[in-house]
Amino acid sequence: MPSFFQALPGATRRRISDWTRVSASRFGVREDATLAHWRGRILAALLGAALLLGFVPLLLGLYIFLLHGPRVMVVVDLAAYAAAGWVLYSRSLRYRARAWSVILSMFAIGAISMALTGFRTAGAVWLSMAALTAGLLVSVRAGIAVVACYTLLFAVLGVGIVQDALPWTLGVPNALLLWTLSTVNTALIGLMATVSVGVLVSGLERESEGRLRAETERRHGQQLEALGTLAGGIAHDFNNLLAPILGNVELLAVGAPIEQQELLDDIRTSAERGRDLVRRLLSLRRGEVGTERTEMLAPVAEEVARLVRASVPQSVRIESRVTPAPAVRASVTELHQIVMNLVTNAVQAMPRGGVLTLDVDTIASDHRLLARLRVRDTGCGMNEATRARAFDPFYTTKGAQQGTGLGLATVRALVATLGGTVALTSTERVGTEVTVCLPGVYADDERDERVRHTQRQPTPRGVASWNGTSPTPVASYPDAAAPAARLVLLVDDEPVVLESARRVMTALGFRAIAMSSAWAAEEWFAEHAADCDLVITDHRMPGRTGPEMLAAMRRQRPDLPAVVVSGYTAEAAREVQQLGGDTALLAKPYGIAELTAAIDSAGRTSAVSG
Structure with a gap:
């Protein structure tokens, strides 16, 4: 059976809903505080209904009280009606003050009605409504406190009945017994209503908090996913900018005067900070390959x-x-x-x-x-x-x-x-x-x-990463190319990165062949497969990735050692694991020490390491 609200036309329902939402915000309740926001909307609806629907009953009550008394109820009803309008439209009151104003108004109407007219008016209903409203708008404890207060009021009025101090009890047989029964029933009804509403509100609160947490997690997950996608997209390009800086700085540091060493250290430090920022961005990506190690x-x-x-x-x-x-x-x-x-x-x-x-x-x-x-x-x-x-x-x-x-x-x-x-x-x-x-x-x-x-299979050998220490001069590195100059194929679509890598490999004693695309590298390799001792390739390249290129090369030369360089090692690790063979994964940007370690890892069983 549809409720009164559902029976209203759709446009009317929307206007009422929008009005209560705006009113709740005016009460100082944020929309993201789900339960509090709905309590604010209920308070607005309650006050609006009291002003709109209560006008006719107010006129009827005023007419009756003016004719038959007690006329003090005229003042009470008018004051309560005016208070409802003030509470609803006041610009200074916060939500909690408004809620308690409504509760106290209901309590005052009920208490005065019971004291002046006893059974003849709806005083008990107003008191029960005050308890119910307190439980709904504030808390179960507030509702129980209201029940305790009007039970105490009933007890005080009971003393008045015993002493014949209340005129409306005169001529009523068994007035005290009837009053006791009324007290018990009103208190019981108030407690039942308050507890029931409390259970409902608690359940709704848990559900709304759960939904809010889920929504927050979903929104945060979307933010991380979007940020991770952005980070993954920029990491390749950004690391390509940093790679030649770190590599060339280490080459320049060899034999440089102390004054120049200090300047080069500043350049290297800035590049390392940029690299660390990219890695922190990449760490926000979700669903990465988890570690298989256990640590304390x-x-x-x-x-x-x-x-x-x-x-x-x-x-x-x-x-x-x-x-x-x-x-x-x-x-x-x-x-x-x-x-x-x-x-x-x-x-x-x-x-x-x-x-x-x-x-x-x-x-x-x-x-x-x-x-x-x-x-x-x-x-x-x-x-x-x-x-x-x-x-x-x-x-x-x-x-x-x-x-x-x-x-x-x-x-x-x-x-x-x-x-x-x-x-x-x-x-x-x-x-x-x-x-x-x-x-x-x-x-x-x-x-x-x-x-x-x-x-576990020995591939990939691992991820070489910068350890934060100052670089050792090239002349003091282990001679990865000994006993004779070996031929290495360098593949990268970034000319600056490619040239920087060529300089470093030459400084390490290699003979370097540089190719700017996977297709060109495969064509060269088809003719020089037997002469190539090592391939160092970028992971992401237009048209064909580094691992895809290596897979094609290893169909011709299965024992080919290789190093895959990537600014996003978590993504590249999956493909490197599938390659098998002697393959190392090197995080970009890298220093010369990391490069030689990766070469040694890739060629541990090949001619590169002797």
């Missing part, structure tokens, strides 16, 4: 605490309480990035000093042990708006040179990839706490992992 969280947390303790101002005190926790399926790099990002954020939140607490312990959840990391600070904290966007990529409240807004977004993405959870609580001028829980790995899981590790 506690030692990583202790290491981060030690590093940060040496660099923070003396006004910041770092307290660490680290207890043994189960191993987690993550790499040291991933764990270090999670802890370091959280600790860095905490330090930056305390510009005037404070206490940073870093805890690692073990908790049980759903019959499984979790490694829990908690990072707390006593800094400025966050307001509600900041908390809502804290995990959004690039959202930051710091200055232009103080943060990128990727710290918490990176933590959330990494933790999600590792199968864990992250939660944030914060209070303004009190501080912030971030809790990360990662699933522990059981002993059986670790044993199975060791078996898988020993049975």
Whole structure:
């Protein structure tokens, strides 16, 4: 059976819905606070209905009270009607003040009616309605408190009945008995209505919060997906810009005077920061190939605490309480990035000093042990708006040179990839706490992992990456090309990157052949397959990827060693794993040490390594 609202024409329903939504916003209730927003809309609908539909009953009541009394009810009804209009349209009242104004108005009408006329008016109905409204608009406790108040009122009026102080009881047989029965029934009805509404509201609140969390996760996932797609798209081009900078800087550093070394160090540092930013962007992508290693969280947390303790101002005190926790399926790099990002954020939140607490312990959840990391600070904290966007990529409240807004977004993405959870609580001028829980790995899981590790195929050899140390002069590197100059085929569609790689390989003692496309490289290789000792190729190239080109070459020369260079190793790793053979994966941009390590890895069983 359709409700009264559903029976209205569609245009009317839409106008009413829009009006209640706008009114709730005017009450100071945000639309993203789902339950509170609907309570605001219910309050607006209640007040609007009281003004519109209550006008005729008001006139009827005024007529009756003027003729038959008590005339004080005329004042009460007019005051209540005026209060409803004021509460609805006031510009200064917030939601909670409006809600309690309505509740108290209902209570006042009911209390005065019961005191003056007893059974003859709807005083008990108004009191029950006050309890129901309190439970609906505020909380179950508020509804129960209203029931307790009017039960106390009934008891006081009961004393008046015993002392014959209430004129409307005169001539009524068994007035006290009837009053007692009325008291019990009114209290019972109020409690039943309040509890029922409370259960309904609690269920709706949990459901709405669940929907809101799901929507937030979906929106955040879409943001990460879009950002990851963007990052994947720019990583190739951006790393192509950085690769020749790092390679040429290392070549220039050989034999350069100290003054020039300092300038070259500045250039290299800037290039490394650009590279790290790209890698942080790429870490936001979801669904990457997970690590197959297990590591302990506690030692990583202790290491981060030690590093940060040496660099923070003396006004910041770092307290660490680290207890043994189960191993987690993550790499040291991933764990270090999670802890370091959280600790860095905490330090930056305390510009005037404070206490940073870093805890690692073990908790049980759903019959499984979790490694829990908690990072707390006593800094400025966050307001509600900041908390809502804290995990959004690039959202930051710091200055232009103080943060990128990727710290918490990176933590959330990494933790999600590792199968864990992250939660944030914060209070303004009190501080912030971030809790990360990662699933522990059981002993059986670790044993199975060791078996898988020993049975794993030797390809790809691994990912060579820059370790952050200053480069060693070329003359002191292990001679990867010994005992004689070997022939290496370089393939990259970026001329600057290709020329930089050619210079580096020549400096290492190789004879380098540079090709700017996969098709040209395959044509050359078809004629010189026996002479080629190594292929170093970019991963992404127009028309044909590096792994696709290598697969074609290995049909002619199955034992061909190769290095695949990629600015996005997580994506390239899948294709490199499928290649088999002696193949190494090298992260771009790279230093000469990483390049020689990759060459050695790829040619460990070939002529390149002797």
